[in-house]
Amino acid sequence: MEPMNWGEGDTSYAHNSGIQNAEQNRMKPMIEAAIIDLCTSTSTLFPTNMVIADLGCSSGPNALVLVSAAIEAIRSYCVQFQRQPPEVCIFLNDLPNNDFNMVVKSLSMLRKSNEPIVVASVTPGSFYERLFPTGSLHLVCSSSSLHWLSKAPEVLTRNHIPAYNIDEHARREMLPMIHDAYAQQFKNDFTHFLKLRAKEFLPGGRMVISITGRHSNGIDSKLFHIWEPIGHILSVMALEGVINKAKYDSFYIPMYGPSNEELRGIIQEEGSFSIKEMVVRGLTSDADSALFTPDRYMSQMRAVFEPVILKHFGEVMEEFMRTAERRWSLDGILRDQLDRLVWLSVSLTKASSSN
Ligand SMILES: C[S@@+](CC[C@H](N)C(=O)[O-])C[C@H]1O[C@@H](n2cnc3c(N)ncnc32)[C@H](O)[C@@H]1O
Structure with missing residues (x-):
């Protein structure tokens, strides 16, 4: 990754x-x-x-x-109910090769006022591994x-x-198998993630996450991979001989967008957390439409996927962007994607019976 x-x-x-x-x-x-719940929980002292x-x-x-929103919520709760604010310890996690220099330089912005006292640091590592001591976390956010x-x-x-088979007929034929493989990988990973975090939370700990998912359950031949447009543009480049076909066939993006039922089922089956609230929103709902013009959208896709593409194919990004520009409106992929993708946000509480 x-x-x-x-x-x-x-x-x-x-x-x-x-x-x-x-x-x-x-x-x-x-x-x-979640912050108000943590501050008012009857099971723990303030x-x-x-x-x-x-x-x-x-x-x-x-x-x-997200952490700034949490700090601000603590501050306003304590002002409103005249409580002594807790000292807040913030951990910002990402993979070790993230641009942590830039993150560290911005940390001073979290200390805009003296209350609450905030100490912040970075935690490089995969969220599919243990990151924090047992029983130490109050709130985890992830977007x-x-x-x-x-x-x-x-x-x-x-x-x-x-x-993402270059041949459309083969792609459709293989879809159930590819779908099962990706869905199973997501289920394994997300279950593992929940088990790891369950150990790291205090009783009553809260988690607020949002991920990209799909409207429909099961297989949708028009949009299976949430990274469908990337696969499509690269397939055009492979057909035009810009990238090597064998190289293209061995390209995998490790990303999967579940439906809300799928996500709910995994959380319930794993059992460490109960779902307090789950919200499903269209990708574009309430968002500035300027973010979704083909140019803007592609620049945002580039910022996310360029490192993965670069690592596998080498310097093809300029050609990738030119191909995207040429094919977008022609192939209707962007429209299909925007119609079918959703944000799944979920607020979880650590179940008291889990360890
Ligand atoms: C699209 S960015 C989201 C950044 C930010 N949370 C936001 O909402 O804009 C996804 C981030 O997840 C990180 N990521 C992916 N897999 C990860 C893992 N296993 N452990 C930690 N971070 C991971 C990526 O490195 C990337 O920085």
Whole structure:
């Protein structure tokens, strides 16, 4: 897995993450409600400290949005109810090769006022591993990150089965098999993620996450992979001989978008967390339509997928963007994708019976 595009340049994630930022803003009420619950919970005394983590923070302005919302919710609760604010410990997590330099430089922004006292640090590592001590966390937030898998499904990579077959007929034929492989990988990864976090939470701990998912349950031949447009553009490049066909067939993006029923089922089956609230929103709902013009949308796709594409194919990004521009409106893929993708946001409470 590769991080998002580094730095602050034109193609950086920092400059091209408006769609994700819009979703972060929509998550704020869930975060505020979780903080109020943590402050008023009858099972624990009013906390003297609070440990909050953002998993998959990336870099740029979005890295601090969720934890800032949590800090602000603590501050306003304490002002309203005249409580001594807890000291807040913030951990910002992402993969070790994330642009943490940029994240560290921005940390001082979390200490805008003296109350609450905030100490912040970064926690490089995969959220598919243990990251925090047992029983230490109050709140975990995560936006636009947990649809990334720990790896592409091995049943495909080992057997050299392309994730996005260049031939449309073959692609449709293989869809059930590819779907099962990706869905199973997501189920394994997300179940593992919940088990790891369950150990790290205090009783009553809260988690607010949002991921990209799909409207429909099961197989949708028009949009199976949530990264369908990327597969499509690369397939055009392979057909035109710009990239090598064999190289194309061995390209896998480790990303899966579940339906809300699928996500709910996995959380319930794993059992460590109960679902307090789940919201499904269309990708474009309440968001500035300027974010979804083909140009803007592609720049945002580039900021997310360039590192993965670059690692596998080498320097093909300029040609990739030219192909995208040429084919977008022609092939209708962008429209199909925007109609079918959703944000799944869910607020979870650690079940008291789990360890
Ligand atoms: C699209 S960015 C989201 C960044 C930010 N949360 C936002 O909403 O804009 C997804 C982030 O998830 C991170 N990520 C993917 N897999 C991860 C893993 N296994 N552990 C930690 N971070 C991961 C990526 O490196 C990337 O920075």
